[in-house]
Amino acid sequence: MLNRDPEYLGKLQDYYAEHRVLPSFTSVAKLVGLKSTSAVAAMVGRMKDAGFLDQAPDRRLQPGKRFFERDIADSVRAGLPQPANDVPGQAISVDEYLIKSPSRTVLLAVKGDSMINAGLMSGDMVIVERSAPTKPGDIVVAIVDNEYTVKYLEFDKKGFYLLPGNKEYPSIRPKDSLEIYGRVVGCYRKYG
Numbered sequence: 717m718l719n720r721d722p723e724y725l726g727k728l729q730d731y732y733a734e735h736r737v738l739p740s741f742t743s744v745a746k747l748v749g750l751k752s753t754s755a756v757a758a759m760v761g762r763m764k765d766a767g768f769l770d771q772a773p774d775r776r777l778q779p780g781k782r783f784f785e786r787d788i789a790d791s792v793r794a795g796l797p798q799p800a801n802d803v804p805g806q807a808i809s810v811d812e813y814l815i816k817s818p819s820r821t822v823l824l825a826v827k828g829d830s831m832i833n834a835g836l837m838s839g840d841m842v843i844v845e846r847s848a849p850t851k852p853g854d855i856v857v858a859i860v861d862n863e864y865t866v867k868y869l870e871f872d873k874k875g876f877y878l879l880p881g882n883k884e885y886p887s888i889r890p891k892d893s894l895e896i897y898g899r900v901v902g903c904y905r906k907y908g
Contacts, residue, residue: 720748721759721762721763721766723748724748724759724763725763725768727747727748728744728747728748728769729783731747732779732783737776738769738776738777738778738779739777740776741753741756741757741760741777744756744759744760744777760777763780764780766782767780767781767782768780768782768783769783781809782807782809784809784810784811785807785808785809786807786808786809786810787806787807788806788807788808814843814901814902815843815845815901816845816901817845817848820845820846820847820848820898821843821844821845821846821901822843822844822846822898823841823842823843823844824841824842824844824857824866825839825840825841826838826839826840826841826842826866826903829882829884830865830866830867830880830881830882830884830885831855831866831867831880831881831882832881832882833881833882833883834855834868834881835881835903836855836866836881836900836903837905839905840903840904840905841903841904841905842855842857842866842900842902842903843900843901843902843903843904844857844897844898844899844900844901845898845899845901846897846898847898848898848899848901849899850869850896850899851869852869852870852871852876853868853869853870854868854869854899854900855867855868855869855881855899855900856868856869856878856896856897856898856899856900857896857897857898857899857900858878858894858895858896858897859893859894859895859896859897860878860888860890860893860894860895861890861891861892861893861894862893864897865878865888866900867879867880867881867888868880868881869896870887874889875889876890876894877889877890877894878894
């Protein structure tokens with residue numbers, strides 16, 4: 717018999733994305749097309765064992781550690797086309813991949829075009845780890861003279877300064893103060 721658990725998991729993920737809660741066993745049966753709650757219990761058991769589902773203290777289903785994993789199908793070339801490969805490779809949780817310290821991580825919306833050559837466009841969301849160690853060359857969110865900006869952190873004989881990722885903008889040297897709010901550890905943008 718064909719293992720339909722990946723299909724069932726996809727339906728549960730879609731349901732969760734829409735409602736922010738997982739359905740009851742009876743509703744799971746309707747959602748995935750199983751005839752009995754015992755079949756649902758067996759499927760839920762398999763998904764719990766695999767780490768996709770968990771049970772809350774009140775016995776309701778909740779997402780497990782692997783629930784938010786996404787398959788990395790392959791790579792895609794930005795140059796000349798290459799043969800497609802639909803075989804899923806490994807899977808990752810985007811949150812785990814990008815966020816090492818959740819309590820110190822914030823998302824900030826980018827405004828402006830001073831970092832376009834660094835790949836940061838207006839409207840992008842940068843993932844910033846506050847109080848993270850930084851070094852020259854890192855992209856940081858800095859507070860320079862009491863104003864926030866995102867730039868490259870640089871150092872020369874005059875001290876630390878901020879370098880834009882767009883030649884149309886000048887470097888920024890603090891008049892009074894320069895504080896690093898956090899290091900940019902990732903970025904994402906949503907299309908359409």
